[in-house]
Amino acid sequence: MCHLLQSVPLYGSSNLIPVNMKKLIVIVPMPGTFLLDIAGPVDVFTAVDGILNETGIAPGEGYEVILASPLTTKKIITKSQAEISCNVKVEDIDRPIDTLIIAGFPMKMLETSPRFINWLHDIYPTVRRIGSVCVGTYALAEAGILEGKEATTHWQYSQDFQNRYPGIKVDSNPFYTRDGNVYTSAGVSSGIDLSMAMVEEDYGRDVALKAARKLVLYLKRTGYQSQFSSLLQVHTLENSIAGKLHPWMIRHLQEDLHVEHLAEHCNMSLRNFNRVFLKETGMTPAKFVEKLRVEVARKYLEDSDLSMEQIAEKCGLGGLVSMRRTFMRHMMVSPSDYRRTFRTSLQAV
Template identity: 40%
Template sequence: MLGYSGAHALDIAGPVDVFDTASRLLDRPGDGYRIEVVSPGEPRVRTCSGLAIETAALETGDGAIDILLVPGGWGLDDALADRTLVSWIGRAATRSRRVASVCGGAFLLAEAGLLNGRRATTHWVKSAEMARRYPEVVVDPNPIFISDGPFITSAGVSTGIDMSLALVEEDHGAEFALLVARYLVLYLKRPGGQAQFSDVLDAQLAEHTPIRTAQEWILNQLGNPLLVADVAERANMSPRNFARVFRREVGITPGQYIERARISHARGLLESTDLLVGAVARRCGFTAVETFVRAFGKLLGTTPTDYRNRFQTLGSAGLVLDAERTR
């Protein structure tokens, strides 16, 4: 893991704790990861939040690297201007089996010329800037992480944890990676194709009381038909005015909000019950399974079945009615 002054502490600590936890949980510890944080000529670096991390010199060791990890942070501009640092990244990449970045760390990989002609992602705030600055890089602002050959780039801050879990899965299998995620008490081990914004929480409750009331009513009616005109009536507004104000305050249309809320509810059912996909679709207000599968794929980049295979815990499966389970 590369460290530099002004890097995000979580960009470094998140992935490091994933690999450290994996090493401690392996039956054969010798199969784990030896972690080293290196920095340019400093015995320690101070992250942008003020936390100090002890580091070794860049020149430490000249052997093969399994995973080279590059973080982002508020000190990124200074790091990009450090030609010694950028040059080291380029050289270290040639002896690395995999090269990964967290958040703005993708800029450092691009500055070193490592991402030319490749798909990459970064924090959504910086995606447009990265595309302008490095036109040879195919910047995709949507996924939480992208693998293109030996290069893996992740989006903002916490997505470095998701990316690291994916690397652990690559090394030790999906079941073990899920064990690591559970041990770290992560709510969800997200697949790379999942959008940076894919949950109903993307749209925060509005400040305008009638709109907020409508949002709360939607969340309690997901299994029922939900026409925008009916929701507007709950807000005591005309459909046209409701749609205009809703989009202004929430950032998406009422129809999009309803669809995202349904998918969010579906995710919970797929994770915690053994309901068949058709039953999940009906409980979430979809009148046709095909419509549900299409909407699920559009938002999460995977199918309901594949999602369940990766994340089901059956923590509340006993609550499912036997009659519905067979439908």
């Protein structure tokens, strides 16, 4: 078993200067979670604290990061069997928490962790903001923090999460969401995206860019960028109609892909094609084609130097106005802003 001991500065240690001006970041590593769920946010906030100290951008400010155990012991065993030694148990924290992040949450604790859930419920009104990484959303939901709010979680758990908590607006697409002072993120690496977004809120884009350079990260995958590409999802459909149509549609995006043409290509009646397609994919053929056009356009924006006009033409999105409207509907950001954000990210590393 690998031991990771005292991975962040000891809680209350005297070499933190001055702790009363630093934002206290409390990360709660849950048993059995991925190590990156924990280490990602820890490294982001720790790196930014170092940058602020080195540059003097915000004298005396920054972050103090501690790990707080939800158990009666300070030792946490991660999914990879690495052992983490937390600085403190959650109930022993005696200073105001600025940011509280729950990293992961084992399903077995849904019924066996009333002590931690009660603590989470009681501490929430006192923190400036609270967040979760991956299935840490379950902990926030159990504590009643997400009721009536928008949230995301790992795509594999999104349907179970929605069924279990119908009062929460679940969106399985974004890397992270924010609803008021409550933040949720998807799987594993998205905890880094969430932490970088928090840093940018606190200290601005320049500091976030410096952190991205230091950690060799992209700044930033927008929260509403899909966490799981439809171009990848379609391959899981195997012998479905969409799976068979997918390669052909990619090659013919510039053409008319109305449902009548798709049905004809599959040698099916229009009515039967619509019925089977909806059953297999959960969406109409028209919506699927539109999502596919946007997905391909997104990849062109990320990876090519094609003009907006060329991308719109290649993806069958009509003119610039039509492309912008369609892209905004799916990505909640304009094509030009999406490209600008991504290219700024590349230049940052």
